[in-house]
Amino acid sequence: MVRESRHLLMTVAPGASWIVFFLVLPSAYLMSVAFMSSGTYGLPEMPLSLESFRRLAGFGFLGWSPGNLYTLLRSLWQTLVATGLVVAIAYPIAYHISTCRARWRPIMLLAVVVPSWTNQVIRTFGWMNLLAPGTPLSSVAEALGLVAPNMGLYPSNFAVTLGLVYNFLPFMVLPLYAAFEKLDTAQVEAAQDLYASPLRAFRHAVFPQTLPGLLAGIVLVAIPAFGMYVIPELLGGGKGMMLGNLVANQFAGSANWPLGAAGAILMLIATFIGLFAMRRIGKRLGGGEEVVI
Amino acid sequence: MSRRSLRRTLTGIWWLTLLFLYLPLAVVALFSFNAANSAASFTGFSLRWYERLMGNEEILSAFANSMILAIVSSVVALGIGCFIGYGMYRHRHRKLGWLIVLIYLPIVLPDIVFGISEMAFFVQIHRLTGFLQPGLGTMIIAHVTFQIPFVALIVYSRFVGLDPALFEAAKDLYASPAKRALHFMLPTIKPALISAFFLSFTLSVDDFVISFFTAGPESATLPIYIWGAIKKGVSPEINAVATLMLAAVAIVAIASLLFSRRRPV
């Protein structure tokens, strides 16, 4: 038994201590910064204070202002819309791939995944080019009256949504495809006999089986989308600030480390609530089966 | 809706999605050959933006940094990660909840929180001890941190997929644990190690936010360089650098396709 414990320690200890030292401690330090006060130039100082949380909630010595609340709501809304759109696109796509001939499937999957092998910054930059004023897409939008004259589709909140959908689509297709591939066709056929409408057959036989994949996909998309920094920064043009930008700005621009740290805590809380909720939903709908992310 | 029309609709959606996925990349590549400095109109073929890249030392060193960072961090993560993966497998019957939490932490933590935590922590450590000055070293540390979990999980799932009887056989065959590791375990998990290495490598190349916050004056990677160029507003040259990166990705994609075709997994 002692030998076994030593074995466990020897194999696991290097990695575990690496993560503890280079991630758990840093995060703990950042959390503690949130409870310090901000010096004149934004660096954390003693004494301890809850000022940064007050600031985060919108209270400054100018009274209450809604900017941070807007930012939070914007992040939630963008995450919701982008995740919804990603599901709407990925679901038929994943199904389609799973019904194609076996030898085509790896190629099709690869085709979906390859764009995400390029760097996020480059992918987003592509949309900056595509949506700028004067480009064909923008001209069409202008002619339809969707954007103001002489403006492009970028920068805008719409461009941010589009960027998020583009960026995260593969993360939804992969787990959904895995679910479709394992689909129990006997069950589906039985359902088709049982229910008259294909819609009901889908709801009772297909959808529940793909749910674990769907939930995994939602976790993979929604969590990073909520904390996104690059896309709103490049495509939002100062109108589409999200929580990630609010946090980053406190370290990279108008400095206020404690406020940024408080924002990070808010982001973590939201993330863990999301994870927890997904697990609960997954457990209930999946008949107690645990969803592995 | 009949079967056939459903099929047709799906095929339509599929091609539209492909267009959506590749259009921005194609535009980047196309405009890297644009004669004019414009994102709106293509006025003629020209290699002028590529000529500007030639001999641009900053880009070369950014490329070198990207490669060093990706390779070194992947190798280190591979070493550390496969030990955890094995440990998790060997002791899977024990209660290892704390380890699972620890391993999932780097995966679920938002990039921005990850990057800023490390930046703030490293700065503090540097102030106190003189170690961990922002630069390639800190970037490697940060990258290894988010690569370890993926390596561990891949290696773990490979072990789980093996027949436990194999381990017994190996125990009889090789006396010392070292020999067992070398002649039995390494060969059996080799496919897992290869895919873990490639995944780590991809994750490293794909990362921007964490690199950005842990970088120093001489450790800019290609994405950081491109970010700076976008912020500076020089568009056509970025098109050219980005196109070169896209070409590299395309080559890797084709290679991996050929590789997987030859040896169906």
Add this chain to the structure above:
Amino acid sequence: MTMHKTTLALSLGGLLLAGSVHAQENKLYLFNWTEYMDPEIIEDFEAQYDVEVVQNYFNSLPEMFAKLNAGGVSQYDIIVPSNYYVPRLIETGLVQKLDKSKLENLDNVMEQFRDPSYDPDAEYSAPYQWGTTAMVYNTETFPDAPKSWSLMFDPEVNPEHPFALMGDGQVSMGAACAYLGHGYDCTDPEAWKEAARLIIDTKGRDTFSGFTDGTPALQQLARGVTHVGMSYNGDYLFFKDEDPETFESLDFMIPDEGAEMWVDAMLIPSEAPNPDMAHKFIDFILDAQVGARLSNYNYYASPNAAAEPYLDDVLTQPPVQPSDADMQRLRFTPSLQGEALQTFQQLWSEVQSR
């Protein structure tokens, strides 16, 4: 056991490799604005002192300040901030005093830069260039543009053409203050609040394209993404020289309500790795010939009196050397400290997040 050792060796090797990159001697780390240095000057300096100059760039002062706080204070030898950031750099101890005995060319500096308000007695800083930040606009879109910030802030003057404000909050707020009649260098909290409200309203307009730093703003204008923006006189001329065709229809204008005049100065971070070489670099830039070459390359006015005979003609006329009337309307950006700075930061972060 082999695997333990290999892993250990690999990880150690990797870390050492990474660490050794910084161990090299005889380098000079320059942290400067983008597009602000003649590459040939760097080459000459490298040749003369057998040193390698490593350049890093920033697009805005907040970015520079943040980078210094995030470890940069011990990684750069020279930084080139603008006047209004110098006091806070001194106060936070991020910069060190200059050793004037090492700066023989200090006598070349013009009289008015020897005792600047931002650094009394010039104990910490030596001037690099000076210039103005004002408006650049498209003369084809606005053939009869008023000499006023209303081109941005008044939807009736500019109802349907995209425009961008500046990313540095103090400069954008200054412009809004000037437009509202409080002067570019306003510091009154009530005036600020009014300016912040104006910018928030402006952000809400369909044609507001974003906050852009000075150098990229010119690129946006050149590409027709915006039709009005805020930028620097020297960068404007620099790009005009590079691409005369496009910049034909772009003009630099100092609004009658007032705009910014700035001085960029060279400072040495308090924990600079190579302060000795940093002094040599400052002295090199202050040389008459080098100073003139710098300005001739940059199209910015030189604070170097001895450089005057070598300056190109373009540097002696507007917009590099503003007319007397314009000069009257130019102001330094106020250097904020203490509570005033906190108030400003809160207002600006509100503007950003709305």
